[in-house]
Amino acid sequence: MLINRPVPFLDLVLSISEATDLIDLNINDHGKRVAFIALNIANELELNPSDKHTIIIAGLLHDIGAFSLQDKLKAASFEFEFKYETKEINKHAELGYMLLRKFKPLSEMAEIIRYHHFTYKEAEKLTDIDKNILLFSQIIHLADRIDILIGRKNNILNQVKDIYDKISEYSEEYFNPELVEVFDYLKSKEYFWLDIVSNPQILTFSRFLGYLPLDFSLDKILDFSKMFSQIIDFRSSFTATHSKGVTATSTALARLSNFSDTECKMMEVAGYLHDLGKLSVPAEILEKPAGLTTDEFDIIRGHTYFTYKILSNVANLDTINSWASFHHECLDGTGYPFHLKEDGLSLGSRIMAVSDIFTAITEDRPYRKGMTKTESLKIVETMAKNNKIDADIVSVLKLNYDETNSARIIAQNEASIEYKEFRQYYNNALNSKK
Numbered sequence: 001m002l003i004n005r006p007v008p009f010l011d012l013v014l015s016i017s018e019a020t021d022l023i024d025l026n027i028n029d030h031g032k033r034v035a036f037i038a039l040n041i042a043n044e045l046e047l048n049p050s051d052k053h054t055i056i057i058a059g060l061l062h063d064i065g066a067f068s069l070q071d072k073l074k075a076a077s078f079e080f081e082f083k084y085e086t087k088e089i090n091k092h093a094e095l096g097y098m099l100l101r102k103f104k105p106l107s108e109m110a111e112i113i114r115y116h117h118f119t120y121k122e123a124e125k126l127t128d129i130d131k132n133i134l135l136f137s138q139i140i141h142l143a144d145r146i147d148i149l150i151g152r153k154n155n156i157l158n159q160v161k162d163i164y165d166k167i168s169e170y171s172e173e174y175f176n177p178e179l180v181e182v183f184d185y186l187k188s189k190e191y192f193w194l195d196i197v198s199n200p201q202i203l204t205f206s207r208f209l210g211y212l213p214l215d216f217s218l219d220k221i222l223d224f225s226k227m228f229s230q231i232i233d234f235r236s237s238f239t240a241t242h243s244k245g246v247t248a249t250s251t252a253l254a255r256l257s258n259f260s261d262t263e264c265k266m267m268e269v270a271g272y273l274h275d276l277g278k279l280s281v282p283a284e285i286l287e288k289p290a291g292l293t294t295d296e297f298d299i300i301r302g303h304t305y306f307t308y309k310i311l312s313n314v315a316n317l318d319t320i321n322s323w324a325s326f327h328h329e330c331l332d333g334t335g336y337p338f339h340l341k342e343d344g345l346s347l348g349s350r351i352m353a354v355s356d357i358f359t360a361i362t363e364d365r366p367y368r369k370g371m372t373k374t375e376s377l378k379i380v381e382t383m384a385k386n387n388k389i390d391a392d393i394v395s396v397l398k399l400n401y402d403e404t405n406s407a408r409i410i411a412q413n414e415a416s417i418e419y420k421e422f423r424q425y426y427n428n429a430l431n432s433k434k
Helices: 009-021 030-044 049-061 069-075 089-101 104-114 120-124 131-149 156-169 178-187 190-197 201-206 218-233 242-256 260-273 276-280 294-301 304-310 318-325 346-363 373-385 391-399 402-431
Strands: none
Touching: 009 030, 009 049, 009 218, 009 276, 009 304, 030 049, 030 131, 030 190, 049 104, 049 131, 069 242, 089 218, 104 131, 104 218, 120 131, 131 156, 131 178, 131 402, 156 178, 156 190, 218 242, 218 260, 218 276, 218 402, 242 260, 242 346, 242 391, 242 402, 260 318, 260 346, 276 304, 276 402, 294 304, 294 402, 304 318, 318 346, 346 373, 346 391, 373 402, 391 402
16 A cells, blocks of 8 residues: 655755756756855845745756756856857746746746846846845856856865955846845855855755745645656657656556556656656757667666656655656666566556657657557567566556557647747747847
């Protein structure tokens, strides 16, 4: 019997932050450090606890729209804002806003993220935007640029003067001068800098749990996972509909395998999150129409490990994590990354494995059409005979092929429309900022 327990809100937000860090491991924990620096600035301004939690979440998620390694590398350069036109600067901020705006618990943070690369002078002209939104976005902006200036290989205390001088140089034009004054006060405190590089952020954020929504029910987690799947899939037209197809297939097979309504909903969440670790895979590999090299496939093989690692940090998500993360394991132990055998693979994990394979071979890709019923069933039946995937689940799929495939097609058509609308809205919003 599965226990439906609530999941901490902060754990879910931290999981997004950690997942987006996978795009460039060289700036690992950047979101956490920005949130931590921003919180220290908010403390000096004596903002109320509710505002502080808003700033923490916005800091953790500020780069959620940086879909590619190129976007990450640009944003990680302090000169980013001086080298590129406004349209390019606001690209990932606008994408972040679009991803979060429809998810009510994060909609306020979406507005802050939208403006976090506006210069102080530009922000002063936005008279129709709430003043708190602009102030919080300016706090995130300053915290982001402070963290970018920190050299990871050098003693942090030896860098303080150079960092402050650089920030001060752009005060009033790029940074809110009031916030630069706060930074001037903070910079003299050794603990502030040592805290940044010693990674105390999670403990610090936890002090504010009393002001955060404490947990999410399964329904809210499902809404969250749908939003999260767009971050995973919308990086490329090659992957734009995959998670939704796997989700529809796995949920249909779970229902046909007599899963309860609660378990089917858990399977939906697992489907949306199963490729979370693919944020570690460069877009050029995801979009490669030809066969992968050994090195490229080695990178791909790591994605399920990263899914498991990130979801392991979310309390009360163990079952969903195993269903999501073990979809490339095989019953004979030849899968990856854990080489689990059939006694270590639950029915939910086995359903996800079949669903991922079935969706991958039947969905259309930009470079090829999906397989027919005969072709796809031949593939999965052969894999079942070779003890790679569960033969009973393959039988359920075969007996209910039309129903299951129809659910996949409908879901992926919906995802395709959502992706096109997303890109169109994004292009229109960006062009309006020229």
